[in-house]
Amino acid sequence: MFKRFASLQWKSFFRSANFGKSLAVKILMGFFAVYMLVVLAASGAGMYFILRKAVPDQSPMWTLSQYLIYWVLIELFLRYFMQKLPVMDIKPFLTTPVKKSSIAHYILGRSAASMYNLLSLFFFVPFCIVLLFQGYSGINVFLWLIAIMAIVLSINYLNLLINKSDKALAVIGGIIVISYALDYFGIFSVKEVFGPIFHGLYAYPITVLVPLVLAVFIYYINYKFLHDKIYLDSTLKPKKVQANTSDLAWTKRFGDLGTFLQLDLKMIWRNKRTKSQVWISLLFVFYGLIFYTQEIYANMMPMKAFLGVFMTGIFLSNFGQFIPAWDSSYYSMMMSQNIPLRKYLESKALLISVSVIFMFLLTIPYAYFGWEALAINFGCALYNLGVNIPVILFFGSFNKKRIELDQSPFGNMQGTSANQFLIMVPVLIVPILIFSLFYYLFSVTVGVTVLCVLGLIGLVLKNTLMDKVTVQYRKKKYGMIAGFKEKNS
Template identity: 45%
Template sequence: MTVRFLKLEWKQFFRSASFGKGIALKIIMAFLALYFIVSFLAIGVGGYYILKKEFPESDPLQLVNGYLLYAVLGDLIFRYLMQKLPVMNIKPLLMLPIKRSKLVHYILAKSSFSFFNFLGLFFYIPFAIVLIKEGYDVAGVLGWLFTIILMIQAVNFLNFLINKNNIALGAIVVILVSLIGLQKFGIYDVSAFGGQVFDAVYANPMFSLIGVAILAILYNLNYKQLRNLVYLDEAVSQKVEEATSADLSFADKLGDVAPFIKNDMRLIWRNKRTKTVFLMSFLFLFYGLIFFTQKSLNEVPAMLMFASLFITGGFALNYGQFIPAWDSAHYKMLMSQSFKYRKFLESKWILMVVMTSFLYLLSFPYLYFGLDIFLMITAGAIFNIGFNSLFLLYAGSFNRKRIDLNKSGFGNTQGTSATQFLIIIPLMLLPMLLFWVFDKFVGGNSGYIVVAAIGVIGLLCKKYALNFIEKKYIKNKYVMINAFGKEA
């Protein structure tokens, strides 16, 4: 039966109407996946020797074990935002004499072979092989590796249990941030505590059986939950939910753009893909921790500017690049209304600016890394507000791909075209290049000043820029109506 399911999905993939349309994008995504695989392999093979060189007095395995607790929580947050249950098209199969239990077991088994589950193994398996080569106990290493595999699968099934529960996501984020804070400020050695758990598994591989029990419990909980949903009447019935409306009267103070901003706020919070973009923008706040804590990167200031742009620009970059495709489902109706196109565009600009400003306020803790780093973040925020927000609006006039807002964000290339890849050049490379040139050849604070100055100039020219952008949208109005009217 499993072989038959696989054949059906294989045929569905190649016979899909969208298969040929996005073939170039699929190739790009494949190369991107290959890049991550090669990177993880390289770190897995060389990680032991790098840690041994940097920390000669410490055991590399214990160092890795100390950070596995953070890795589990981070992986869970990433999966919550990105991963979706690989539910195949089971509606036609529900009418056939196939046991629901087989369908459910197939769906859950398929989720175990997700790319998310394999990516980490390209680090852990080579790392384990190097450990054995360096004389570590074979049974202990294999028990440790087996526990890691069980842990990855457990996170996979735990994600499906808490998925769509915003309270659970908030709790996990708070726990992760709290643990990092306790470790960073020396209040409690979280790494030592987490490391002891995995060190014990290495010392006594039989402890890995605890992981088997945890995985079995999570699998069983998922099975029961999913089996209760696999009914024909559940599949064909239309899900009806009572729409709840938050009080957005505060936006009325913005004047003519208020109705558009209210609609955008409702659209963001009520749809899966836009909500994912919104929540992910807060995760980009922690992007700087990857760069600012690396001594080697401090010697390449341009890379620090790259991180600084992402810290405050997470929302603008991810939301702005798909304007106005977010409104593609009702774009035809929207364009039949009597309003100034300028107000529609200005509302998008205000939304990006407000979110960028809010993220900038949340970035104040980066003062811990020094005034130079915070000045870089400030310059990046001004650049995002003054230049990137307007450039993203302009780039949106070339969008021609419809977006289904109810679909998950990860692995969903719907709405993506060459435009999204081309706009990265001026958005990211321009400020990095300007900063590098002035920082290297002029020195002082000239790099920050030039990047920030571009943003200030953009703000001063906002009126003229929006007039130009408005004309571009009006010129392409009917082309976009026709494009968005087609099924993706």
């Protein structure tokens, strides 16, 4: 039965009317996936030597074991955004003599074959091979790898249970931040508590039974949940959804823009895919810590320009590149009403502007690493406000692919086209090149000044630029409407 289900899913994929439309994007993402697997395999093979050099007085296995608790928490946190829940059109099977247990096992089996489980496999298998060549016990290494893969499956199935809960996401994120802070400031060593536990999976092979039992237990909970939900009449019951309402009265002070702004805020808060953009933007505020704390990047000013553009403009990029596809389900209705297109676009620009300013304020603490960091972030934020906002709105006029807001936020290529890749050139690469040119010819001050001047020019010419963007949207209006009507695009 499992083979038959797989065959049907395979035929459904290739016979889809939409298969050929995004073939180029699928191929490109395939190359990225292969690249990621190669990088992970190389990282796993080199991890033993990296750890031995970084902490020469400890066994690499012991050092790695201390950080595995963070790996578990971070992977669980990231999977909330990235891993798509296993879906299958089961309605046709509910009127046939197909066992519900077979359907449930197939859905969970497909989840076990997830790409995200494969990523862990490509990292830990090369690491184990190196351990064998370094004289580690073969049986211990093999059973340790089995335990790690059982943990991966436990994370996979636990994610299926908590994926719909924002509270669970907040709890996991809070645990990660608090644990790291306790370790970093020397208040309490989380690593010393969990290090021996994970190292015990290698030192005492019998302990492999613990993660195996845990994986089976979580699998069984998922199975019972799915088995109890697979009923034909359950799909006929009207859904009862408790709406979380807010009048957002403060948006009225923006006049005509307030109505559009209120709709955008409600859309962002009520839909998982849009809300995830907010969480990701906040998460990437900490991205600078990866570079500012490394001496190798201390004098790499172009890298700091990249961080400035990226951190202050992360919401601009993630949310702005899909304008107006976020409204695709009702875009044709909007365009048939007496709604000023200019006001609609200005409301999007206002929302993104607020995000850029807010993200810049969150990056102010990076001044701890020097005034250049603060100055570059300020210049990049100003450039984002004056130049990148009109640019990304202009490119939005080429979006013709529909987005279903109730779909999973990541691992989801819905709404993606070549436009999303091309837009990174003017938004991300151009300001870095401009800053780098004036930095190498003159100084950091001149580079930041040029970015600020360009941003101010863009703000002064805001009305002119928005007029041109509006004209472009009017030209592309009917093409966008036709594109948004095509579902699964």
